[in-house]
Each structure stands twice: as structure tokens, then as C-alpha cells.
Amino acid sequence: MQRFTEGFRGYVAAMLICLLGVFVFLLVTPQSREEHIPRIDYSIDVANMRRDAPYQVWTPEPVPADWIPTSSRKTAQRGVVTWRLGFATAKGADGEREHVMLAQSDEKPAAGFADRMANSNRSVGTVQIAGAAWEKRQREDKDQRSLVRVLPGSVIVVTGTAGWDELTAFAGSLKQQPKATS
Structure with missing residues (x-):
């Protein structure tokens, strides 16, 4: 028995046994080829x-087809109320999904919040969406595009890796929600 555990032959035999074990493990382990993106319900937020x-x-109504809400976070700190709502977009021609986030806040100054969410303070133009002017911002090194709209008392930022057409359609789907009565 000692000869089997010594030398090159013993090493090769041990490696083959280990590889056989890995192969059997991979064979019996369930494998999913479908993507799984957790879907959240943001209605409470x-x-x-x-x-x-x-x-x-402002909320998207309706949410664009095949988009998946993936995150929602409301914060209220030092008198500032902020909400971030994230989505995975529909699969593109390449089979990949992009990401879009809606961020709203009453932070002052509004420009500081917009600069942080857009990762840029540089405007690359404006676009009219549903009769309102939105500022376009782009940060190419992060593949991030953003639309910024400053309202009286708040700011809305639509940002992400999605293309301008998807960001514009998403911003166009935003509807103002009535204030809840206590």
C-alpha cells in the first residue's frame, strides 16, 4: 500500500479521484440557466x-414593459426625505438588461443631490419630456446617463446605464402622486 501513495503514480491517481468527485458533484447539483432578478413591491414606500x-x-405609471423593480429605499434624515427606486430594464438586443434609478429628494441645494446621483455636474443638453424640460448629463467613464428635473421644493433624477431612449421613456411615464391625507 505504501507504493501507491508515493511517487508520480500516486499523485496522478489522487488527482483523478479528486476530479471524479468534482465531476460527480457538478453532475448532481441543480443548475439554472435562467436569470433570477429579485422583484420587489414598492407600493408601501x-x-x-x-x-x-x-x-x-412621482412614480412610474405604468412601469415600462418587462422592467423589474429591484430596489426601493426611503430615508428621512435631518429633515431631508429621499427616495430611490431601482429597476432592471427589459432585455436588449444583446440579451442583457440595463439599470435605471429614480431618485427624488428635497435636499438643499438641489444641485448637490443631482450632482451626486448623476455622478456629474456637467450638462450635455436638455430634452423636452411630456412638456417639461429635463437636463441631460453623462459620465462616459461610468457608462452613466442621467436626466435631472428641478421642481419647486424638490429634485428628480432618472439615472442609469440604460440608453437615452429608455431613460426618456421612463421619465415620460412619471406621474405626480396626490399627497396622502392623515
Whole structure:
């Protein structure tokens, strides 16, 4: 028995046994070829924002087809109410999804919030969406495009890796929500 565990032959035999074990493990382990993106329900955050935010809240209505809501986070710190709502877009021609985030806040100054969310303070133009002017910003090194709209008392930023057409369509789907009554 000692000869089998010594030398090159023993090493090769041990490696083959290990590789056989890995192969069997991979063979019996379930493998999913489908993507799984966790879908969240952000309706509670919308209700809380309608009640708590001192500004009019905007939500996408309807959410673009095949988009998946992936994150929602409401914060209220030092008198500033902020909401971030993230989506995975529909699959593009390349089979990949992009990401889009809607961010709203009453932070002062509004430009500081917009600069942070857009990762840029440089305007690359404006676009009219549903009769309102939105500022376009782009940060090419991060493949990030943003649309910024400053409202009285708040700012809305639509940002992400999606193309301008998807960002524009998403911004066009935003509807102002009525303030909740207590």
C-alpha cells in the first residue's frame, strides 16, 4: 500500500479521484440557466412617501414593459426625505438588461443631490419630456446617463446605464402622486 501513495503514480491517481468527485458533484447539483432578478413591491414606500415627503412624489405609471423593480429605499434624515427606486430594464438586443434609478429628494441645494446621483455636474443638453424640460448629463467613464428635473421644493433624477431612449421613456411615464391625507 505504501507504493501507491508515493511517487508520480500516486499523485496522478489522487488527482483523478479528486476530479471524479468534482465531476460527480457538478453532475448532481441543480443548475439554472435562467436569470433570477429579485422583484420587489414598492407600493408601501410610495404610500409612506405620499404621507411623509413635504413635496409631491412621482412614480412610474405604468412601469415600462418587462422592467423589474429591484430596489426601493426611503430615508428621512435631518429633515431631508429621499427616495430611490431601482429597476432592471427589459432585455436588449444583446440579451442583457440595463439599470435605471429614480431618485427624488428635497435636499438643499438641489444641485448637490443631482450632482451626486448623476455622478456629474456637467450638462450635455436638455430634452423636452411630456412638456417639461429635463437636463441631460453623462459620465462616459461610468457608462452613466442621467436626466435631472428641478421642481419647486424638490429634485428628480432618472439615472442609469440604460440608453437615452429608455431613460426618456421612463421619465415620460412619471406621474405626480396626490399627497396622502392623515
